[in-house]
Amino acid sequence: MNSKPNIHAMIVAAGRGSRFGSSIAKQYTMLQGQTLLQHSVARLARSAYIDKCLLVVAADDSTVETLDFALPIHYAIGGAERWQSVQAGVESIANTGADDSDLVLIHDAARPAVPIQDIDQVIRVAMSEPYGAILATPVADTLKQSYTQSNVQSELANDDIGQTSYPYIKHTIDRINTWQAQTPQVFRLGQLKAVLHHVSEYQLDITDEASAFEYLDLPIRLVTGSRQNIKLTYPDDAVLLAAILAAQS
Numbered sequence: 455m456n457s458k459p460n461i462h463a464m465i466v467a468a469g470r471g472s473r474f475g476s477s478i479a480k481q482y483t484m485l486q487g488q489t490l491l492q493h494s495v496a497r498l499a500r501s502a503y504i505d506k507c508l509l510v511v512a513a514d515d516s517t518v519e520t521l522d523f524a525l526p527i528h529y530a531i532g533g534a535e536r537w538q539s540v541q542a543g544v545e546s547i548a549n550t551g552a553d554d555s556d557l558v559l560i561h562d563a564a565r566p567a568v569p570i571q572d573i574d575q576v577i578r579v580a581m582s583e584p585y586g587a588i589l590a591t592p593v594a595d596t597l598k599q600s601y602t603q604s605n606v607q608s609e610l611a612n613d614d615i616g617q618t619s620y621p622y623i624k625h626t627i628d629r630i631n632t633w634q635a636q637t638p639q640v641f642r643l644g645q646l647k648a649v650l651h652h653v654s655e656y657q658l659d660i661t662d663e664a665s666a667f668e669y670l671d672l673p674i675r676l677v678t679g680s681r682q683n684i685k686l687t688y689p690d691d692a693v694l695l696a697a698i699l700a701a702q703s
């Protein structure tokens with residue numbers, strides 16, 4: 455195993471933020487005087503392993519070029535699904551002549567509070583792995599699988615409590631050995647290219663790149679990260695992120 459591979463950092467910022475529901479793409483939400491995307495680049499800039507960054511943005515993005523970043527920036531145009539944005543970034547990195555054993559670090563623009571020590575730790579672990587490693591946190595809550603049943607007779611008419619769409623509990627999911635995936639996710643370039651090709655060929659539905667390796671039974675290491683590394687997904691997350699960024703600064 456090459457113990458000192460090159461690291462190619464990529465931030466995916468080509469999403470729409472439909473669950474966040476703002477009129478501007480959520481990566482341009484301002485918190486603590488900067489956009490989320492600028493915060494995320496600034497976090498990577500503080501890692502000794504990273505000296506430049508590829509930003510994967512939407513084809514119609516007219517905001518990114520108006521911003522200053524803490525690293526030299528290159529651009530690629532993203533796709534409709536997150537993995538397609540990553541694939542565009544991977545192609546761009548491969549076209550620079552990068553080696554298949556190099557590491558590609560993928561981070562969400564929407565995770566601006568990742569601690570620097572977590573970035574460095576997941577890189578160090580990935581360096582000793584044949585495929586890669588991701589940040590994640592053990593699930594802390596009791597998890598319920600749900601079902602919906604429209605014709606259940608309840609003592610209280612559903613309308614009386616103003617909500618007809620609450621589901622019921624099916625069962626409790628065992629949380630032992632259950633983790634919440636975060637980013638950065640760090641993989642060998644050649645392997646990442648291959649698994650994304652598989653996702654494309656078989657039209658797999660994935661929400662992170664580690665899932666592509668899972669489909670092929672390729673082991674990816676879980677590195678325990680901070681619970682502060684939350685993603686701006688729903689409007690409530692903005693309150694939490696603002697508090698986390700303020701506490702970290």
Ligand SMILES: Nc1ccn([C@@H]2O[C@H](COP(=O)(O)OP(=O)(O)OP(=O)(O)O)[C@@H](O)[C@H]2O)c(=O)n1
Binds near residue numbers: 473565
């Ligand atoms: N086609 C896509 C979809 C997502 N992303 C990026 O992937 C990260 C995490 O994805 P998510 O939170 O799902 O972002 P969105 O797709 O923007 O949100 P939503 O699913 O609510 O629309 C974000 O930084 C987002 O910009 C991307 O680059 N290209």
Ligand SMILES: C[C@](O)(CO)[C@H](O)COP(=O)(O)O
Binds near residue numbers: 662663685
């Ligand atoms: C990559 C990711 O941030 C890991 O948590 C996540 O999978 C992005 O997509 P999601 O649809 O919000 O889970």
